[in-house]
Amino acid sequence: MHKIPVRYINEALKEPGFSGGFSMRSLEDFMEGQDMLQALHRHTFYYVLVLEKASGEHTIDFTPYPVKDNTVFFMRPGQIHQLFLENGSRGYLLHFTDDFYAPAERAARQVLRSISTRNCFPMEQAQFSRLYQLLEIIHREYTEKQERYKQAIKSALDMVFLELLRQGGQPQPSDERPEYMQERLDELLELVEKHLPEHKQVAFYAAELHLSSYQLNTVTKTLLGKSCSALINDMIILEARRQLLATSNQVNQVAAMLGYEDVSYFIRFFKKHTGFSPEAFRSNFK
Incomplete structure (x- = not known):
C-alpha cells in the first residue's frame, strides 16, 4: 500500500543540521x-509561502x-x-x-487558529509592503542568529499573523467566538x-471531550456552521480524496485505510458526498 509522500522540515528546506523547528529561505x-x-x-509542519512577485499554479x-x-x-x-x-518569482x-x-498568550493562539482556516491571502500593495518588512526582519534575524534571535522571530511572526488576520476580514478574538x-x-x-x-461516531468524541453529543454539536454549529457528524464526514471524504489522487492505492486499500471493512459501503458513502464513485473521481481529477 502506498502512502502520500510526506515532507519533514529538515528535508524540505535542505538543512540537514537544522533542529530548531523553524526555517526560512528566499525564493x-x-x-x-x-x-x-x-x-x-x-507536510508535517506549517508552511508559509510569501510571494512578492510570482506566477504559476x-x-x-484540491482547491x-x-x-x-x-x-x-x-x-x-x-x-x-x-x-x-x-523562474523569476520573488x-x-x-x-x-x-x-x-x-504562543502562550490566548489571543495569539486564537489568531493562529483563525488564519489556519484559510489557505490563500491576496493582499493590497500597502498592506503587503507592511507584511514584507516584517518578513525581511525575520530573515535577517534567522540569517545572523544573534543573541535571542528565536525570540525576535516569534515576536515578528505574531505581527505577520495579525496582518493576515486583518486582511482576511475575520473577526478579532472576542466573545463572539468563545475561547x-x-x-x-x-x-x-x-x-x-x-x-x-x-x-x-459523534458519541465517541463527545465522551473523549467530556461533553454531551448535544454540547459538541453546539460547538461545531456555532464555529463551523455544521453538525459534528457533518464535520467527521467531511474529514473522511477529504482524506479519501487525498489518497485517491496522491497514491496508486486500490479502492479497497483506501477503504481499509479509512477503517471501512465493507468496500461497497465505502463506495456508496463516497458517491453520496462527492457525486462520483472513487474510481470515477480518480479518473476525472487525477
Whole structure:
C-alpha cells in the first residue's frame, strides 16, 4: 500500500543540521534560477509561502489558487499541495513546527487558529509592503542568529499573523467566538485526525471531550456552521480524496485505510458526498 509522500522540515528546506523547528529561505536562493515544480505531497509542519512577485499554479487540498504578486499562502500540518512557480518569482518560504511557535498568550493562539482556516491571502500593495518588512526582519534575524534571535522571530511572526488576520476580514478574538468553544473544537479536530479510521461516531468524541453529543454539536454549529457528524464526514471524504489522487492505492486499500471493512459501503458513502464513485473521481481529477 502506498502512502502520500510526506515532507519533514529538515528535508524540505535542505538543512540537514537544522533542529530548531523553524526555517526560512528566499525564493531566489531556493529556486536557484530554475522553475519550481513540486508534485503532490503532505507536510508535517506549517508552511508559509510569501510571494512578492510570482506566477504559476498552486493547489491545496484540491482547491486551485491563482499565483499572483502580493500573495501569501498558509498551510497547516497535514494538508497536501502541489506547486509550480516560474523562474523569476520573488519572496520567502517559511516552515515552522508547533514546538517552535506555540504562543502562550490566548489571543495569539486564537489568531493562529483563525488564519489556519484559510489557505490563500491576496493582499493590497500597502498592506503587503507592511507584511514584507516584517518578513525581511525575520530573515535577517534567522540569517545572523544573534543573541535571542528565536525570540525576535516569534515576536515578528505574531505581527505577520495579525496582518493576515486583518486582511482576511475575520473577526478579532472576542466573545463572539468563545475561547472555550474554540479550544474544544481544536481538541475535536486533533482527535478526529488521530482516531478517524477506528471511530466515526459523534458519541465517541463527545465522551473523549467530556461533553454531551448535544454540547459538541453546539460547538461545531456555532464555529463551523455544521453538525459534528457533518464535520467527521467531511474529514473522511477529504482524506479519501487525498489518497485517491496522491497514491496508486486500490479502492479497497483506501477503504481499509479509512477503517471501512465493507468496500461497497465505502463506495456508496463516497458517491453520496462527492457525486462520483472513487474510481470515477480518480479518473476525472487525477
